[in-house]
Amino acid sequence: MKRPEQEKIVTMPARTRERLSFHTFPWRFFRRALVIFAVCTAALLVYVWQRPVEVLFRMTAIGLRLKGIHSEYVAIDGRRIHYYTGGAYTGGSGTLVVLVHGLGGRSEDWANLMPQLMRDHRRVYAPDLLGYGQSEKPGDATYSVPEEAHLIEAFMDAQHLDQVDLAGWSMGGWIAMRVALDRPQRIRRLMLYDSAGVRFNLSFDPGLFVPRTAQELTELNALLNPGPVPSIPGFIERDVLRLSRKDGWVIRRSLDAMLTQKDLMDGKLGVLKMPVLIAWGRQDHLIPPAAGEAIHGEIPQSVLEIFDGCGHLAPRQCAARIGPKTVEFLDADPPLSSRTEEIPAH
Structure with a gap:
């Protein structure tokens, strides 16, 4: 009986194995993925180049979301209104805070201040005013202070906010004062940051709020910033001017209504009884x-804090100093006594 032949074991040379491994790698798939990645990267760079302002706002929204602040919408008088909200309100020692942005602004302007105000069981809301940010821009609106004040009151109703701490910045301060006069029982405390709404000497052309040229944009930046005017990259400058042409009609309507001066607060603020914080940039060239000081003089129980080294954009650029002082004002029990305080830059 024959034995079966012993099975031969064939060993492939190492060089041959390497050659086969190279040829069997899914290069076609890899090349396709590489092309897709290159195309997507190029498209993203083109988008950033063409729409840098929108990219900056989207990045801000992502940053807010990472801090627990969410973007939402609500229908008010049949119009779609956008807002950000964050923080946990449990009643008791917690409060509800509503933040109102200024002329040409949007809810993202509060991005540096909102996270600080959310602490200690506060829930914060930052709506886009009618015509601004991601809110609807109806063609038949006046965008006046009374109309925007009505929007804030209706927003509070829609969110079931019975009593709030209300803050306004620039034109938003004017709107907040109007709400406080209309609904004083709904406002626990009032905060005004570099607020419009009282008479002052206008040292600039209001048309700068809707810049048409690079020079006008530079002049507007000089009004908004406390020191040397920061340079703006050309592609961002181009996009800002594009947006000014696209949405500037809303700002012009707001300006037209404000410049009539019929809704000014001079002589009306003495009836306010809630605690009031007035925060201002010492180097505010706009207001x-x-x-x-005039607002402080009309409201006996108000606290005036002037921040050295800050301009009209103080709630954003100086939020590290303004935030703690605002929290101190909100938490004070009993409320802070009337005073004027100079806050040094360092």
């Missing part, structure tokens, strides 16, 4: 600190 001078004298306007804050």
Whole structure:
């Protein structure tokens, strides 16, 4: 009986194995993925180049979401209104805070301040005013202070906010004062940041709020910033001017309504009884600190804090100093006594 032949074991040379491994790698798939990645990267760079302002706002929204602040919408008088909200309100020692942005602004302007105000069981809301940010822009609206004040009151109703701490910045301060006069029982405490709404000497052309040229944009930046005017990259400058042409009609309507001066607050603020914080940038070239002093003079129980080294954009650029002082004002029990305080830059 024959034995079966012993099975031969064939060993492939190492060089041959390497050659086969190279040829069997899914290069076609890899090349396709590489092309897709290159195309997507190029498209993203083109988008950033063409729409840098939108990209910056989207990045801000992502940053807010990472901090627990969410983007939402609500229908008010049949119009779609956008807002951000965050924080946990449990009643008791917690409060509800509503933040109102200024002329040409949007809810993202509060991005540096919102996270600080959310602490200690506060829930914060930052709506886009009618015509601004991601809110609807109806063609038949006046965008006046009374109309925007009505929007804030209706927003509070829609969110079932019985009593709030209300803050306004620039034109938003004017709107907040109007709400406080209309619905004083709904406002626990009032905060005004570099607020419009009282008479002051206008040292600039209001048309700068809707810049048409690079020079006008530079002049507007000089009004908004406390020191040397920061340079703006050309592609961002181009996009800002594009947006000014696209949405500037809303700002012009707001300006036209405000410049009539019929809704000014001079002589009306003395009836306010809630605690009031007035915060101002010492180097505000747009609305001078004298306007804050005038508001302080009309409201006996108000606290005036003037921040050195800050301009009209103080709630954003100086949020690290303004935030703690605002929290101190909100938490004070009993409320802070009337005073004027100079806050040094360092």
